[in-house]
Amino acid sequence: MTKARLSLQQVVDGGLCSGCGACAYAQRDEIRMTDVPDAGLRPTPVDPEARTLPEGDGAAVCPGGELGLDASDFGTDTIADLRAGWGPVRQLWEGAAADNELRYSGSSGGAASALALYALEAEQYEGVLHIAAREDIPYLNQTVISRSRAELLARTGSRYAPASPCDGLAAIEEGEGPFVFIGKPCDVAATRKARRLRPELDRNLGLTIAFFCAGVPSTRGTLEMLEKMGVSDPSTLRSLRYRGNGWPGKATAVYSDEGDGTTSAQLSYEESWGSVLTRHVQWRCRLCADHTGEFADIAVGDPWYRPVEPGEAGSSLVLARTERGRDFVLGAMTAGYLIAKPAAPDVLPRSQPNLLSVRGAVWGRIMTLRLIGAYSPSFRGLKTFRFWCSQLSPKAKLMSVVGTIKRCLKRRMHPAFHRSR
C-alpha cells in the first residue's frame, strides 16, 4: 500500500521539516523561510492572513516526509559491502584541496570547495549555490551564489546552524550554464526531487555535493554557544565561524568590545558542537536515515577513523556516489585541484562509527510514531530495520521508543494538537 503524501503543513506540524527551503523555491510567491529560534528555518505563508501553508508543488519536492532510492541508483558498480548502511558508493578517497588556503580554512580538508573551484575554473560552470554567514547578522545564514575563488574561500567551513540552500534554486533554473549545488544530505535530496519537476533546473544542475551531517542545531544553540564564549549581546557580533582554519578548527567569534576595538573568543570543537550545539539539534534529524548524502553525486565528510595530528591542515573523505561524481573527482585530481589517494571501503564505517546504530534507532522512532498515529517519514531503499536488530541493545531500543513518545507529545507534534486548524 502506498502511503499518501503528507501536505507541507503536516510535515511542519509533525516536526518532519528539515528546513531545506525547497518548498519556498517551488512556491516562491506563496512561501518564504523564517527562522524559528527554537526549531530551525521553517516555511511560512507570504500571505499574513493564511492559517496554513498553501498547497502546490512544495509537497512534491519536500524531503521531509518521503525519500527513496531505486535499484538504478545502485547500478552494478557500487561497493556491495557499503550498500545497506551507506547507500551507493562507487569509489572513495581521502584527500584535500590542493589550494593550501582552501584546505586550511575548509571545514575538513576543503574538498567541497576544491571541487567547486575546479567546476568554475576548469569546467566552465556558471556558479556554485551554497551557504554563507549573513553579513548583517553573522550568526544567521543566507543562500549565495559564488563565482570566484575569493567567494568560495570566504564561504568555506561548516555552519552548525539553520540554512535553506534550496530556497535559491531559482537562480540555477534561470541561469545559462551548469551550477554546482552544495548542501546537507536533505538539501541535496530535495534538489533531486525538484529537478524531476522542473526541466530547466535539471538542465542546469551540473553537480551536487553533500557533506556528512549528524544534525542541524537551532539558532538557540548558536546563541547559547555565543553566551558560553562571553558574547552576551549577539548584536555586537562581527563574524562567526564554527570550525575550519585547521582541522577541525575552533569556533571563533569576533565581536565589538566596550572600547572601539574588537575582541575574539574561541571554543574547541568538543566544547561547541560536543557540549552545546548537539543538544539543540532539530527533531527531524533524529528521524534522518541519510546522514552521508546518498542522493548526491559526491559526498564529503571527516575521516575520523584516525586521530588528528596536532597542526594538521585538514583532510576529507570523498565518496563518488554516481558515475558523474566519479568522473568529476577524477577530473579534479588530474587537473590538480584535489590531492587524494584511494581509501578502503571500511574507512567509511570506521570514520563514522555510530551512524549504523543511529540508522537503526530511526526505524524504532518511525514505528513508534506510526503506532501512536503521529506523522512520520517513509524511506524507500534506505535500509533501517536490519540495523535496529543488529546495532541497538534492548535498553537503547526501549529508550528510543519512550523518548519518541515523550518528544512527540511535549513538542505537540501529534495530529491531535492540530485538528482545530
Ligand SMILES: Cc1cc2nc3c(=O)[nH]c(=O)nc-3n(C[C@H](O)[C@H](O)[C@H](O)COP(=O)(O)OP(=O)(O)OC[C@H]3O[C@@H](n4cnc5c(N)ncnc54)[C@H](O)[C@@H]3O)c2cc1C
Ligand atoms: C550541520 C552540520 C553537521 C555535520 N555533521 C557531520 C558529521 O556527522 N560527520 C562528519 O564527518 N562531518 C559533519 N559535518 C562536517 C562536514 O560534513 C565536513 O566538514 C565535510 O567534510 C565538509 O568539509 P569540506 O572541508 O570539504 O567543506 P568546505 O570546503 O569547508 O565547504 C563547506 C561547504 O558547506 C556549506 N555549508 C556550511 N554550512 C552549511 C549548512 N548549515 N547548510 C548547508 N550548507 C552549508 C558551505 O557553504 C560550503 O560550501 C557537519 C557539518 C554541518 C554543517
Ligand code: SF4
Ligand atoms: S523539509 Fe524543505 S520542502 Fe519540506 S517543508 Fe521543510 S523546508 Fe519545505
Ligand code: SF4
Ligand atoms: S541530519 Fe539529516 S535531516 Fe537533519 S539536517 Fe542533516 S541531512 Fe538534514
